[in-house]
Amino acid sequence: MSPLIQVRGVHRVYGMGEAEVRALDGVDLDLEKGGFTTLMGPSGSGKSTMLNIIGCLDEPTEGSYMLEGVEMVGLGRKERALVRREKLGFVFQGFNLLARSTALENVELPLIYQGFSAAERKKRATEALDQVGLASRAGHLPSEMSGGQQQRVAIARAIVTQPEILLADEPTGNLDTKTSHEVMQLLQRLNRDDGITIIMVSHEPEMMVYTDFIVRFRDGRVESTEIVDHPEESSC
Numbered sequence: 001m002s003p004l005i006q007v008r009g010v011h012r013v014y015g016m017g018e019a020e021v022r023a024l025d026g027v028d029l030d031l032e033k034g035g036f037t038t039l040m041g042p043s044g045s046g047k048s049t050m051l052n053i054i055g056c057l058d059e060p061t062e063g064s065y066m067l068e069g070v071e072m073v074g075l076g077r078k079e080r081a082l083v084r085r086e087k088l089g090f091v092f093q094g095f096n097l098l099a100r101s102t103a104l105e106n107v108e109l110p111l112i113y114q115g116f117s118a119a120e121r122k123k124r125a126t127e128a129l130d131q132v133g134l135a136s137r138a139g140h141l142p143s144e145m146s147g148g149q150q151q152r153v154a155i156a157r158a159i160v161t162q163p164e165i166l167l168a169d170e171p172t173g174n175l176d177t178k179t180s181h182e183v184m185q186l187l188q189r190l191n192r193d194d195g196i197t198i199i200m201v202s203h204e205p206e207m208m209v210y211t212d213f214i215v216r217f218r219d220g221r222v223e224s225t226e227i228v229d230h231p232e233e234s235s236c
Contacts, residue, residue, distance in 0.1 A: 002069050004033040004165070004197060005054060010063035012049050012220075023049040024060065025220035031213075033164075036191040036198045038208055041217035047201050048169060050217065054199060055088055055167045056080040085114065089158035089166045089196075093173035095150040097142040097157075103129060104138040107157045114161065128156040131194075132186060148179035155186065159196065166190065168200040172207060184210040 012024040024046045031037055039047040052058040053065060056072060065072045072083065084090075097106045107125040116124070129135045132152040142150050151171060158166055168187065172180035188210045191198045200211065208214055208228060216223045 002066075003030040004068060005029070005031040005199075006064075006066040007050075007053075008064040008066075010050075010053065010060040010065060012046075012053065012058070013061045022220050024053075027063070027220070027222055029215065029222060031197070031199065033197055034191075034195055035213055036188065036211045037200070037213040037215060038211045039199065039201045039215050039217060040203065040205075040208075041223070042203075045217040046220040047217045049220075051167055051169055051199065051201050054165075055090060056083050085110075085161070087164050089161060089163035091151070091154055091158050091166065091168040091171045093170035095142070095147075095154045095174075097150055097153060099142055102139050102141060103134060103145070103153045103156075106142070106153055107160050110157060110161050124160050125156070128160040129153070131159065131190070132156045146179070147175050148182055151175065151179075151183055152186065155183075155190075159190065159194075163196065165197045165199065168198065170201055170203070172202070172204060177206075180204070180207060 007027055007029040010024050010027040011022065014021045014023060027046070027050060039050060041047045049058065053060055060073060063073070067083065067087070072080070075083070104122070104125050107128050108121040111121040111124060126135060126138060129138055132155050134149060134152050134156065137145060137149060142153070145153070171187070172183055175183060184207050187198055187200070190196045211228055214226050214228060
């Protein structure tokens with residue numbers, strides 16, 4: 001059975017001549033369905049560029065990216081947008097919530113673009129907020145919520161379309177340690193209980209205990225891959 005995501009010989013080059021930057025330099029990567037993978041590495045290592053390519057937000061200069069056996073490289077703008085809308089959810093370091101919209105309205109937003117009725121949008125958004133433990137805050141504005149609550153609203157917005165893959169770019173970067181662990185526990189539960197494949201970029205080693213696989217990047221290449229040991233599970 002083929003991996004959910006298969007990357008072969010991917011290069012991403014920005015600029016030309018002396019200004020050329022090789023963000024990715026021949027990356028091969030396989031990611032299985034249902035996994036929780038973290039891409040790690042120092043600033044400029046290529047991890048965020050890889051996440052953007054997986055999310056169809058950017059295209060490689062060279063190489064192949066297969067999603068569920070379908071080649072993504074060379075798709076038109078509308079086709080990439082369709083893949084993002086139907087298969088992918090996104091969570092970013094900045095919560096990117098609409099300041100004048102309630103939590104419920106923020107979560108509903110992706111469903112508007114998918115053409116759902118108002119009643120169905122409200123139902124699905126309420127269920128998504130319940131999944132992240134914020135059903136009681138549905139009518140609150142972002143300014144009336146803590147950073148952790150805002151990030152949970154952002155996660156609800158990402159999962160309301162029921163994506164197969166959740167892409168998270170430094171999701172705990174703006175949060176304190178306690179709240180970071182709460183958000184990571186939520187992501188872990190979405191992965192294990194709901195079967196959402198999660199691919200996360202992070203520079204925080206202490207958050208790795210919640211994931212299954214670590215892919216380390218350096219200078220645009222995959223330096224190493226490892227399986228995260230969960231001793232509390234293996235001892236059960």
